[in-house]
Amino acid sequence: MKFTVRPLQTGDLDALLALAQEVPEVPHWTRRDYEGRSGFVAESDNRIIGFSIVRLVVDICELESIAVVKEARSQGVGKALLKAVAVWASLKNAVRLELEVRASNTTAIRLYKSFGMRTEGLRPGYYSSPSEDALLMGMELGPLHACS
Numbered sequence: 545m546k547f548t549v550r551p552l553q554t555g556d557l558d559a560l561l562a563l564a565q566e567v568p569e570v571p572h573w574t575r576r577d578y579e580g581r582s583g584f585v586a587e588s589d590n591r592i593i594g595f596s597i598v599r600l601v602v603d604i605c606e607l608e609s610i611a612v613v614k615e616a617r618s619q620g621v622g623k624a625l626l627k628a629v630a631v632w633a634s635l636k637n638a639v640r641l642e643l644e645v646r647a648s649n650t651t652a653i654r655l656y657k658s659f660g661m662r663t664e665g666l667r668p669g670y671y672s673s674p675s676e677d678a679l680l681m682g683m684e685l686g687p688l689h690a691c692s
């Protein structure tokens with residue numbers, strides 16, 4: 545499958561909201577929550593098939609959400625979205641990439657580990673509905689060539 549990754553634009557929000565509705569693992573934000581956020585979308589045949597949302601807090605880049613439509617999974621889209629985030633964050637002089645993930649979300653954890661992230665902590669009972677621990681994962685962001 546051919547796909548491209550590009551920065552998120554305001555005009556993407558309807559498609560992004562529809563995609564997020566189909567993915568129980570991601571935070572279910574309103575349109576307003578997404579407005580003004582930074583992130584990336586993956587497109588194939590002019591259709592959005594995945595997205596990542598990030599937040600920069602001083603020099604730490606937090607991955608807030610990442611999702612790929614079911615039919616496009618396990619084809620490198622998630623990794624490409626993560627790579628776009630890491631390159632963007634490095635250009636913004638971020639020194640670390642961090643995130644929280646449900647301890648049971650083994651697929652996402654494998655994606656993050658395959659990208660070089662490590663488990664750095666645990667937040668007991670961080671998530672609700674259902675209640676679950678969060679793993680804190682992170683990695684240093686080196687020079688851009690380290691992300692290729």
Ligand SMILES: CC(C)(COP(=O)(O)OP(=O)(O)OC[C@H]1O[C@@H](n2cnc3c(N)ncnc32)[C@H](O)[C@@H]1OP(=O)(O)O)[C@@H](O)C(=O)NCCC(=O)NCCS
Nearest residue numbers: 569609610611612617618619620621622623652654655658
């Ligand atoms: C997590 C998610 C974004 C991964 O996207 P993806 O496009 O399928 O991931 P990729 O194809 O780029 O795979 C990257 C790595 O993830 C892991 N991975 C992907 N799919 C996997 C699966 N079904 N089982 C186990 N590991 C898997 C592998 O380590 C893979 O690396 P490899 O190809 O070198 O083996 C996707 O499964 C998803 O949208 N899940 C639901 C939303 C979610 O859980 N988001 C995270 C919390 S916000």
